[in-house]
Amino acid sequence: MNTMSSPSPVLASVDLAAILREARVTEALEQLDGELVGLVPVKTRLREIAAFLAVEKARSALGMASGAPSLHMSFTGNPGTGKTTVAMRIAEILHRLGFVRKGHLIAVTRDDLVGQYIGHTAPKTKEVLKRAMGGVLFIDEAYYLYRPENERDYGQEAIEILLQVMENQRDDLVVILAGYKERMDTFFRSNPGFSSRIAHHIDFPDYSSTELSSIAGGMLERMQYRLDPAAAIAFDEYIERRQRLPHFANARSIRNALDRARLRQASRLVAIPGPVDARDLSTITEQDIRASRVFSEDNNGSD
Amino acid sequence: MMTNIGARLTQGQFSFLPDLTEVQITAQLNYALKQGWAIGIEYTDDPHPRNTYWDMYGNPMFDLKDPAGILKEINECRKTFPKHYVRVTAFDAARGWETPRMSYIVNRPKVEPGFQLVREEREGRSIRYTIRSYAADKPEGERY
Numbered sequence: 461m462n463t464m465s466s467p468s469p470v471l472a473s474v475d476l477a478a479i480l481r482e483a484r485v486t487e488a489l490e491q492l493d494g495e496l497v498g499l500v501p502v503k504t505r506l507r508e509i510a511a512f513l514a515v516e517k518a519r520s521a522l523g524m525a526s527g528a529p530s531l532h533m534s535f536t537g538n539p540g541t542g543k544t545t546v547a548m549r550i551a552e553i554l555h556r557l558g559f560v561r562k563g564h565l566i567a568v569t570r571d572d573l574v575g576q577y578i579g580h581t582a583p584k585t586k587e588v589l590k591r592a593m594g595g596v597l598f599i600d601e602a603y604y605l606y607r608p609e610n611e612r613d614y615g616q617e618a619i620e621i622l623l624q625v626m627e628n629q630r631d632d633l634v635v636i637l638a639g640y641k642e643r644m645d646t647f648f649r650s651n652p653g654f655s656s657r658i659a660h661h662i663d664f665p666d667y668s669s670t671e672l673s674s675i676a677g678g679m680l681e682r683m684q685y686r687l688d689p690a691a692a693i694a695f696d697e698y699i700e701r702r703q704r705l706p707h708f709a710n711a712r713s714i715r716n717a718l719d720r721a722r723l724r725q726a727s728r729l730v731a732i733p734g735p736v737d738a739r740d741l742s743t744i745t746e747q748d749i750r751a752s753r754v755f756s757e758d759n760n761g762s763d
Numbered sequence: 764m765m766t767n768i769g770a771r772l773t774q775g776q777f778s779f780l781p782d783l784t785e786v787q788i789t790a791q792l793n794y795a796l797k798q799g800w801a802i803g804i805e806y807t808d809d810p811h812p813r814n815t816y817w818d819m820y821g822n823p824m825f826d827l828k829d830p831a832g833i834l835k836e837i838n839e840c841r842k843t844f845p846k847h848y849v850r851v852t853a854f855d856a857a858r859g860w861e862t863p864r865m866s867y868i869v870n871r872p873k874v875e876p877g878f879q880l881v882r883e884e885r886e887g888r889s890i891r892y893t894i895r896s897y898a899a900d901k902p903e904g905e906r907y
Contacts, residue, residue: 561831583821590827590833591826593828593831593832594828594830594831595828632831633831
């Protein structure tokens with residue numbers, strides 16, 4: 461029963477769906493679904509985290525124990541699998557649920573944290589941490605912080621400061637570490653402090669070729685271009701070939717390929733004598749795609 | 764100043780009020796950040812009103828979104844200089860302003876003896892007035 465001593469009126473029940481709806485989290489998740497192709501395991505994890513946070517909120521509304529949950533995450537996956545994009549969306553979701561106060565994303569790499577001489581690292585790292593307060597700190601290729609081959613490397617200092625803040629100011633900022641899977645695993649093995657402070661390890665799978673081709677479709681649509689039917693077939697073939705080549709960076713390679721196709725289309729149009737119409741300007745043809753070096757035999761990994 | 768109201772230094776904003784709590788400081792910081800001002804932390808043990816330039820504690824803080832980091836710095840400064848005056852300034856870099864827009868004391872010594880009014884007799888029985896801080900008699904670092 462509600463007694464006089466309770467500090468605030470304790471509710472009897474809480475509507476979880478209402479919490480999510482009010483915070484417009486469902487909306488953010490749906491936006492993520494619509495914007496990002498594939499990534500099913502990532503989306504599932506995000507839904508789980510959002511649900512967990514809503515439950516935490518409900519628990520604290522009912523006056524139950526709800527220690528600030530540890531929200532630090534690690535994103536592992538190959539380049540171009542959408543880690544930064546998802547991090548931005550997470551910042552937004554956390555902000556809407558009230559787990560970070562401002563919801564901005566600060567993306568940094570080793571260079572932003574580690575100094576060049578003795579005594580340079582600590583202020584630099586603290587500066588970045590201060591900027592990230594109230595939001596999400598996204599450390600790309602986090603394993604570069606740790607260089608085991610050089611025991612006097614200043615990265616260690618940055619790691620120590622990071623760990624301290626991750627532990628003591630959990631309600632002030634959320635840290636997301638990102639990078640390739642294998643190297644992150646090595647990094648966590650040699651820095652057990654990190655893996656124990658990170659609650660959510662999310663693995664980003666590579667895109668399948670169908671997913672890549674629908675990503676390409678989305679990109680073209682946003683840039684107001686289109687592939688003619690022959691070009692669409694050629695592009696699917698391009699994706700198949702490109703995937704097998706080294707240095708394949710998923711969505712980023714697709715973007716680069718499209719940019720190159722646009723370049724070729726432009727020079728083709730300029731070479732045409734006489735006027736061009738809107739249709740010509742927005743259409744990428746088969747020859748724009750087929751001219752790629754990926755289709756020549758002696759290619760060793762470029763777009 | 765010279766009357767030493769409540770034995771408290773009254774410089775900057777809120778100086779006639781009781782000391783600001785952390786919540787109140789956070790609210791003030793939030794306001795400054797929302798205006799896009801750069802926040803600096805300064806300390807001194809020579810609170811003469813004409814001592815405009817206090818020592819900076821760390822660099823001025825630009826491009827912050829949230830006051831948590833600043834509050835941490837303030838508390839570190841308080842810990843380093845528990846018996847100094849510590850103030851927070853918010854600098855407006857906008858063209859035409861280019862000046863501190865806020866300045867308030869967040870840490871002060873326990874006992875503030877105030878200022879003495881010094882009268883100097885000049886030629887022709889004229890008098891020159893000046894003030895000096897009682898605390899400033901002692902060397903730097905040993906005041907208060």
